[in-house]
Amino acid sequence: DVKVTQSSRYLVKRTGEKVFLECVQDMDHENMFWYRQDPGLGLRLIYFSYDVKMKEKGDIPEGYSVSREKKERFSLILESASTNQTSMYLCASSFTMGRDYGYTFGSGTRLTVV
Amino acid sequence: KNQVEQSPQSLIILEGKNCTLQCNYTVSPFSNLRWYKQDTGRGPVSLTIMTFSENTKSNGRYTATLDADTKQSSLHITASQLSDSASYICVVSFTGGGNKLTFGTGTQLKVEL
Numbered sequence: 748d749v750k751v752t753q754s755s756r757y758l759v760k761r762t763g764e765k766v767f768l769e770c771v772q773d774m775d776h777e778n779m780f781w782y783r784q785d786p787g788l789g790l791r792l793i794y795f796s797y798d799v800k801m802k803e804k805g806d807i808p809e810g811y812s813v814s815r816e817k818k819e820r821f822s823l824i825l826e827s828a829s830t831n832q833t834s835m836y837l838c839a840s841s842f843t844m845g846r847d848y849g850y851t852f853g854s855g856t857r858l859t860v861v
Numbered sequence: 862k863n864q865v866e867q868s869p870q871s872l873i874i875l876e877g878k879n880c881t882l883q884c885n886y887t888v889s890p891f892s893n894l895r896w897y898k899q900d901t902g903r904g905p906v907s908l909t910i911m912t913f914s915e916n917t918k919s920n921g922r923y924t925a926t927l928d929a930d931t932k933q934s935s936l937h938i939t940a941s942q943l944s945d946s947a948s949y950i951c952v953v954s955f956t957g958g959g960n961k962l963t964f965g966t967g968t969q970l971k972v973e974l
Contacts (some may be wrong), residue, residue, distance in 0.1 A: 751904075776921035789950070789966040790905075837904050850895070850962070 750774075753838050753853040754766075760860050766825040768856050770838030778841045779821035780805075781813060783834040784855075790837065796821055828860045865965035866954050873971045878941055882968045884934040885950030892954040896925050896936045899948045899967070908949075916966070941972045943959070 754769035772779065778797050782790040782805075792805030794813040802813050810832060814822045821840075825832055833856050841850040865886045874880050886894070891910045897905035909918040909925040912933075917926050922945075924937045938945055951965040 787966060789964040790962075791964075792962075835902075839904075850907070852897075852906070854904045855902070857902065 751838055751851050751853040753836075753856050755856050756854065758856055758858045760825075760828050760858065762829060762860055764825075764828050764860075766828050766858065767845075768823040768825075768828075768836055768858070770821045770823070770840075770853055771819055772821075772838075772851070773819065774840060774842040774851065775818070776820075776840035776842055779815065780813075780838045780839040780841075781821065781823045782839065783807070784837055785834050793823065795811055826857075828858050833860045834858060834860065865951055865963050867872075867949075867951050867965040867968050869968060871969040871971070873973060874941055876941060876943060876972050876974055879937065879939045880926060880970065881935045882938075882942060882949050882951075882970070884936070884965055886932050886934070886951070886953045888932075888955045888963050888965070890952040890956045890967075891929060891932075892956045893928055894925075894934050895952040895954070895962075896923070896934075897950045897952060901947070905950055938970075943972050943974070946970060946972045 751772045760766050780795040781793045784790045791807050793811050796802045796815040812824045835855050837855050838853040868883045896908045896909045899905040908923050911918050911927045922939045922958045926939045948967040948969050954961045954962050964968045
């Protein structure tokens with residue numbers, strides 16, 4: 748069964764802490780994505796990566812960075828967590844356009860910044 | 862700006878009844894449209910995906926339709942069950958977008974006894 752696995756379901760961090768959210772996929776997908784989901788706003792793209800060591804900003808990259816050192820792993824980093832980063836974070840992966848349209852999400856990480 | 866709008870925002874139905882959720886989009890050029898089901902506190906799970914040449918796709922009790930001319934899609938759920946209670950999200954992909962998606966804000970469905 749193919750999977751996108753996010754390391755934590757729930758996370759509570761203090762303002763100013765550096766936070767790492769990890770995502771691993773076992774489908775050999777080229778593309779990986781980080782979204783945040785807030786009530787009434789839907790999913791918004793933070794960053795995505797179409798290859799190892801490659802990254803591109805999404806719609807709301809401010810306050811975030813990412814790392815993709817291996818094809819299967821995509822990390823989201825909050826350099827200095829703030830309360831407005833309290834949200835549900837979803838990782839997803841897919842093949843490159845022109846191949847299978849499969850787009851698989853992880854179960855999400857509910858981050859609370861206090 | 863590419864947009865996806867869903868209606869209604871929320872819906873309550875009795876178990877066993879049918880319902881239809883709507884999705885209108887302005888994404889162009891269109892590549893494909895997906896419907897996802899998202900249980901509370903979980904990630905979205907794919908129900909159907911349709912390209913512009915397809916106008917209907919079924920997955921069990923879920924049937925999605927697509928009218929690429931009017932840029933509308935609907936998701937029909939038949940014989941609803943309590944486990945259908947979830948958020949249903951319409952997602953549109955546009956060509957040249959690097960496989961990025963535009964998400965609707967979802968319809969929150971509650972099925973009651």
